[in-house]
Amino acid sequence: MSEAFNISDLWFHPDFLVVAIGTILLGSGAALVGCFTFLRKRALVGDVVAHSILPGVCLAFLVSGSKNPLILLGGAVLTGWLSLLAIDWINRYSKLKPDTAIALVLSVFFGVGIMLLTTIQHSGNASQAGLDKFLFGKAASMTLEDVQVFGGISVLLIVIVALFFKEFKLISFNPDFARVIGLPVRFLEFLLATLTVLAVATGIQAVGVVLMAALLITPAAAARFWTHKLGKMIFLAIAFGAISGLSGSVISYSAPAMPTGPWVVMILSFLAIGSAFVAPQKGILARLWLQRDNQRKILTENILKAFFHLGERTSDYLVPYGTDQIQDVRSFSNSELQRGLRILQHKRLVNAREKRWTLTKSGLEEASRVVRLHRLWELYLNKHMRIEADHVHNDAEAIEHVITPEVEALLEKELGFPEQDPHSSNIPYYSEDGKRLTKKPRHE
Amino acid sequence: MNDLWIILSGSLVALCCSLLGCFLILRKMAMVGDAISHAVLPGIVIAYLFSGTREVLPMLIGAASLGVLTTLLIELFYKKARLQSDAAIGITFTWLFAIGIILISLFAGQVDLDQDCVLYGDIAYVPLDLWITGSNVNLGPRTVWIMGGTLILIGLYIRLGYKGLLITTFNSDYAAAIGISTAFWHYSLMSAVSLTTVVSFESVGAILVVAFLVVPPATAYLLTDRLDRMLWLSALFGIASAIGGYYLAYWIDSSIAGAMATVSGVLFFLVFLFAPGSGFFMRNRSRGKLSDVPNVH
Numbered sequence: 001m002s003e004a005f006n007i008s009d010l011w012f013h014p015d016f017l018v019v020a021i022g023t024i025l026l027g028s029g030a031a032l033v034g035c036f037t038f039l040r041k042r043a044l045v046g047d048v049v050a051h052s053i054l055p056g057v058c059l060a061f062l063v064s065g066s067k068n069p070l071i072l073l074g075g076a077v078l079t080g081w082l083s084l085l086a087i088d089w090i091n092r093y094s095k096l097k098p099d100t101a102i103a104l105v106l107s108v109f110f111g112v113g114i115m116l117l118t119t120i121q122h123s124g125n126a127s128q129a130g131l132d133k134f135l136f137g138k139a140a141s142m143t144l145e146d147v148q149v150f151g152g153i154s155v156l157l158i159v160i161v162a163l164f165f166k167e168f169k170l171i172s173f174n175p176d177f178a179r180v181i182g183l184p185v186r187f188l189e190f191l192l193a194t195l196t197v198l199a200v201a202t203g204i205q206a207v208g209v210v211l212m213a214a215l216l217i218t219p220a221a222a223a224r225f226w227t228h229k230l231g232k233m234i235f236l237a238i239a240f241g242a243i244s245g246l247s248g249s250v251i252s253y254s255a256p257a258m259p260t261g262p263w264v265v266m267i268l269s270f271l272a273i274g275s276a277f278v279a280p281q282k283g284i285l286a287r288l289w290l291q292r293d294n295q296r297k298i299l300t301e302n303i304l305k306a307f308f309h310l311g312e313r314t315s316d317y318l319v320p321y322g323t324d325q326i327q328d329v330r331s332f333s334n335s336e337l338q339r340g341l342r343i344l345q346h347k348r349l350v351n352a353r354e355k356r357w358t359l360t361k362s363g364l365e366e367a368s369r370v371v372r373l374h375r376l377w378e379l380y381l382n383k384h385m386r387i388e389a390d391h392v393h394n395d396a397e398a399i400e401h402v403i404t405p406e407v408e409a410l411l412e413k414e415l416g417f418p419e420q421d422p423h424s425s426n427i428p429y430y431s432e433d434g435k436r437l438t439k440k441p442r443h444e
Numbered sequence: 445m446n447d448l449w450i451i452l453s454g455s456l457v458a459l460c461c462s463l464l465g466c467f468l469i470l471r472k473m474a475m476v477g478d479a480i481s482h483a484v485l486p487g488i489v490i491a492y493l494f495s496g497t498r499e500v501l502p503m504l505i506g507a508a509s510l511g512v513l514t515t516l517l518i519e520l521f522y523k524k525a526r527l528q529s530d531a532a533i534g535i536t537f538t539w540l541f542a543i544g545i546i547l548i549s550l551f552a553g554q555v556d557l558d559q560d561c562v563l564y565g566d567i568a569y570v571p572l573d574l575w576i577t578g579s580n581v582n583l584g585p586r587t588v589w590i591m592g593g594t595l596i597l598i599g600l601y602i603r604l605g606y607k608g609l610l611i612t613t614f615n616s617d618y619a620a621a622i623g624i625s626t627a628f629w630h631y632s633l634m635s636a637v638s639l640t641t642v643v644s645f646e647s648v649g650a651i652l653v654v655a656f657l658v659v660p661p662a663t664a665y666l667l668t669d670r671l672d673r674m675l676w677l678s679a680l681f682g683i684a685s686a687i688g689g690y691y692l693a694y695w696i697d698s699s700i701a702g703a704m705a706t707v708s709g710v711l712f713f714l715v716f717l718f719a720p721g722s723g724f725f726m727r728n729r730s731r732g733k734l735s736d737v738p739n740v741h
Contacts, residue, residue, distance in 0.1 A: 043531040044475060093724050094716060096469070096662055103474035104662050104712065107655035111705020114652070115692075118699035210482060211545075214538030221531045259549050262542035269539035276525040284524050 016253050022147040023139050023245035023260060026203045027215060029154040031223075031241030032161055033199040034216035035234045036192055038224065039172040044102050045084065045193075046216035049200040050209050051106045052083030054113025057134050058120060067130065069149055073201055076134075080197035083109050110209070137208035139260035140252055146205070153202050157195055161234075168192060169230050207261030214265040215241065222272035225279035244268040298401050299332075299340045304349065304367035305374070306330045307359050308428075317364050320356035368428035374400040375421035376411045382422040383415065389422035446571040449585050451690050453570045454704060456591035457644045458682030460598050461656035462664075464637055466671070466678050469661050470613050471633075475530070476515065479537035480634065481641045481653045483514040485544030488642060493551055500590055503642055511638025512631060514540060567648060567700045594643045601636055602675070605629070610671055648701040655705035656682060663712045666719045681711055 030046075037045055053076040060075025061067065083105050090101040117131060133141075161168065170178040171188050179185045196216070204212045223236035248264030277284050306329045311317030323337055332340070341357055344350045349363035359367060377396040381387045387395075403411075421427055468477045487510030488503055495502035514536055521532035575586040602609065611619040612629040619626055637657070644653045664677035688711075689704025696703075717724045 038528075038531060041528055041530060043528070043534045047534060089724075090716070094666055094722065096665065097472050097474070099472050100469045100474045100658060100662050100665075103469075103478050103654055103658040104709075106478070107652065107658060108705055108709030108712070111652055111655050111702045111709060114702030115696070115698045115706050116702075118702060119696050122697045210541050211538050213534045214542070217531050217534040218538070221527055221535060224527075225525075257549055257552065259545060262545040262549075265538055265542035266546065269535060269542070272535055276521070276527070282526070 013253075016249065018144055018147055019140055019142050019253070019260070020246055020249040022142040022150050023206055023249045023264065024242045025147070025150045025154045025245075026206045027219075027241035027245030027264065028238040029150070029157050029241075030199045030203045030212075030215040031219035031237040032157055032234060033192075033195050034218075034220040035223070035230070035237050036161075036168055036172050037196055038217055038220035039230075040192075043217040043221075044099075044213065045087075046196060046200055047213035048083050048087065048102055048106045048109075049080040049197050050204050050212035051113070052109035053080050053197075053201050053204060054134055054209065055079050055109055055116055056082075056113075057131065058113060058116035061120060061131060062116065069146070072134075073149075076201040076204075077194075077197050079109065080201060081193070084193050084197070133205055135209055137204065137206050137211070137261040139206040139249065139264075142206070150202050153198055157199060160191065160195060164188065164191065172230075207264060211261050211265045214268055218265070218268040218272050219244075222268070222275040225275040225282045240268065240271050244271065294401075296340075296343060299336060300344050300347075300349075301366075301370045301401055302330060303332070303337065303340045303344060304359075304363065305370050306332075307350070307357075307363070308367040308371050311359070311364075312425075317367075318359055318361075320353065320358040322356050326357070370400055372428050373403045373408060375425060375427045376408070376415065376418075377403070378421045378423070379415055379418055379427075380411055392422060447690070447694075449571040449588060450567055450700065451687055453585065453587045453591055454567055454648075454686035454690060454700065455683045456588065456595055457648055457653075458656050458660065458686040458704070459679055460591065460595050460640045461644065461653060462660035462678040462682030463598060463602060463675055464633070464640055465657040465661040466664070466674050467609055467613055467633055468637065468657060469665060470671075474658050475533050476518065476634075477637055477657045478654045479518065479533045480511045480514050480637050481657070482537045483540035483544075484510045484638055484641050484645070485541055486510060486547055488645065489544055489547040489551070493547075500643070504639060507642035507645075508635050508638045510540065511634055511641070515631070515634050590643050594640060598636060598640065601632070605632070609633070613671075648704070652701045652705045655708055656685075659705070659708040659712050660685065663708070663715045666712075666715050666722055681708065685711060 034043075034046065037043060056075035056077070056079030057072050058075075059079070060072050063075075064071050086105045086109075087098075087101045090096055090104065091098055096104070117135070120131065130138075167178070167183055167188050170183065171185055171192070175185060178188075199216070200212055203215050207215055219237040219240040220233070222240050223233045226236055227233050244264045244267040247267050248260045251263045252258045252260040275283070278286075280286050303326065306326045307321070308317065309329045310321055310325060311319065323334070323341075326332065326337065341350060341352070344363065345352055349360055349366055351358045351360055374396045377399050378389075378392040381392040381395060382389050417429075418427055465474075465477065468474055484507040487506035487508075489506075491502040491506030494506075517536045517540075518529075518532045521527045521535060522529050525532075527535070570585050570587045573586050574582055575584065575589055608619075608624055608629050611622075611624055612626045616626045619629075640657075641653050644656070648656070660681035661674065661678045663681045664674045667677055668674050685704050685708035688707035690700055692698075692707055693700040693703035715723070718726060720726055
């Protein structure tokens with residue numbers, strides 16, 4: 001890592017290839033398992049396991065005296081597992097809240113780990129050097145042997161998830177149902193927890209204790225913004241994990257002194273934040289857009305209704321009105337009325353001439369549709385829900401904007417194509433000449 | 445003498461953390477405390493870069509603003525992006541911590557901070573950093589003075605704000621109804637946690653602050669249901685862990701902060717097993733007694 005590489009030469013550099021492949025494997029393996037911990041709302045479990053691995057690694061070293069990756073991994077898995085059990089016990093046998101249990105187990109296990117690690121370091125045992133890669137991660141110094149181990153574990157994770165995909169899916173979304181239909185839920189949870197511990201114990205060597213949680217949670221969270229399907233979500237999460245693993249290694253190789261792990265997490269976080277904003281449907285922007293559309297719809301429909309109410313006074317609906325007259329019927333602020341009228345004009349539902357506004361034919365049709373929905377709903381509440389006539393207006397005011405044509409047809413049929421609402425106002429059906437609006441439709 | 449200084453500063457850290465921690469765990473915000481303790485790192489690094497020294501004030505400002513930023517980000521993810529709360533916490537603090545580490549590597553020459561220190565501190569060096577006045581009077585280690593000042597601030601905050609903290613902790617709806625600002629107490633508590641974290645940072649590091657924030661209060665909570673007693677007990681367990689930890693570390697030649705966290709964990713485990721009424725064994729015993737009652741059917 002001491003010398004900078006040109007990006008185009010990078011791809012042929014064996015050291016870089018080892019690190020890049022290793023980081024990609026770790027990133028995608030963790031992302032795969034992370035999807036399930038995320039969906040089971042145990043996102044921070046990865047954090048606990050990451051911290052709890054340290055004492056196991058140190059113990060394994062103390063007992064065996066060797067740094068064989070498999071022995072250290074064994075110790076790591078053992079204490080990682082123990083920490084999950086400890087959380088379970090504390091939750092079951094004390095009044096402490098789950099988040100307290102998590103923070104408690106995490107910090108105590110880590111404290112023990114630090115204590116053991118420093119004892120080993122102070123003991124002057126020369127072979128201990130390198131144990132601290134479990135603390136901070138040393139992605140850049142990965143060897144081919146490491147990559148083989150990671151590769152093996154990633155394949156194992158993929159195979160087990162593929163074998164138990166249906167069962168894992170069920171215990172992620174509906175554990176009660178899984179229990180009822182007789183799935184061995186406790187065994188499956190055990191299996192899933194073991195996978196988590198395995199993914200963490202390997203991934204931690206690349207990014208370190210603190211950042212390991214990100215490798216599990218962040219890809220899953222980012223993927224969740226894009227889809228409702230578990231299969232797609234896993235696919236996306238793995239892609240995010242792999243992309244950030246690759247770009248993290250590229251950055252740390254092209255800019256010397258840049259740590260790999262933090263950059264992997266940095267890129268993952270940007271992917272997640274980007275997804276949070278731009279994802280269709282669930283993204284923040286998409287929801288703001290939808291909100292704006294809804295507000296526009298409500299505003300313009302209310303203005304149309306005001307035109308209709310003005311027209312009802314004279315039984316002539318296609319007469320021009322000034323904004324002050326519209327504001328007499330219903331209170332709009334000047335700016336929102338102007339905005340709404342402009343939208344309506346653009347949709348050719350109103351015409352403007354000399355600062356006075358007239359409904360067009362299609363505007364009248366739309367206005368009478370909204371008024372019809374309002375009055376039908378009032379009548380429905382009054383007749384079928386037995387709500388007093390003076391209590392139904394506000395409810396109708398809200399629902400008139402969302403009733404679909406299908407519901408409208410049902411209401412009409414249910415109420416027998418009524419002529420009048422509970423306040424004895426006529427229910428407008430359709431218009432031929434812009435004047436006569438109350439007529440039963442002929443198709444009955 | 446050095447032993448005493450180390451034990452004293454350890455106890456001061458433990459006291460500050462264990463008092464504030466009571467409110468954190470009662471508010472179900474233990475993991476938020478964890479997140480803040482990690483996320484202040486970039487704040488500390490940026491403060492170093494701007495001020496060029498280890499002066500306390502810029503670091504406090506940097507860390508406190510990052511602490512508040514953390515809570516805001518978590519809320520943004522949680523409310524605006526509708527992410528579940530645990531994932532919101534996890535993403536936020538790992539991101540900020542990664543930024544902190546990257547900043548440290550980027551300005552390695554200018555920032556006198558290393559990763560070991562960030563994670564588990566170096567309380568053993570406390571007696572070396574002495575506060576010597578202009579007229580060459582030795583006032584003892586600086587850390588002890590800083591921690592002492594923090595403890596006084598936190599003590600005052602809890603003493604004066606006891607009622608507000610109590611009501612917003614246990615019944616925030618009621619608090620809002622009688623006109624107590626829940627947001628004020630929320631953010632002031634978060635600022636107090638960031639403050640404590642940053643002054644404890646150098647001596648015990650990011651992760652062991654969490655041990656002191658959570659373990660003594662949790663131990664105390666197992667023994668009582670009253671907030672005032674819980675605060676006293678928590679302070680007691682905190683000091684006991686600090687003293688016990690020091691001697692354990694001395695005995696096995698290890699990191700003092702790690703040993704302190706270990707001792708606090710051991711204390712918790714003992715209380716968890718043997719607490720009267722609610723302990724693991726005691727509970728089984730009382731259950732046994734219940735089953736002795738003759739079956740009425």
